Amino acid sequence: MKDVPQKLATLLDYWLEHNREHEEEFRDWADKAASLAGGVAGQLLRAADSMAEASKCLEKAKQALGENKR
Numbered sequence: 001m002k003d004v005p006q007k008l009a010t011l012l013d014y015w016l017e018h019n020r021e022h023e024e025e026f027r028d029w030a031d032k033a034a035s036l037a038g039g040v041a042g043q044l045l046r047a048a049d050s051m052a053e054a055s056k057c058l059e060k061a062k063q064a065l066g067e068n069k070r
Helices: 003-032 040-069
Strands: none
Touching (some): 003 040
């Protein structure tokens, strides 16, 4: 199981970048959808905020993983 921390570190970096890209894309599309009815833009912004919150959790996991390597 020695490879788990190394693999997890790689995955965390990937997930963080992936989330940042999605968050940015959601915000861009919310701007584009601002004129649409039905709260589309608002829901896209909520999704972006949720993605940012998920990224915070992943950052904390990455920090905890680093502390376990010491």
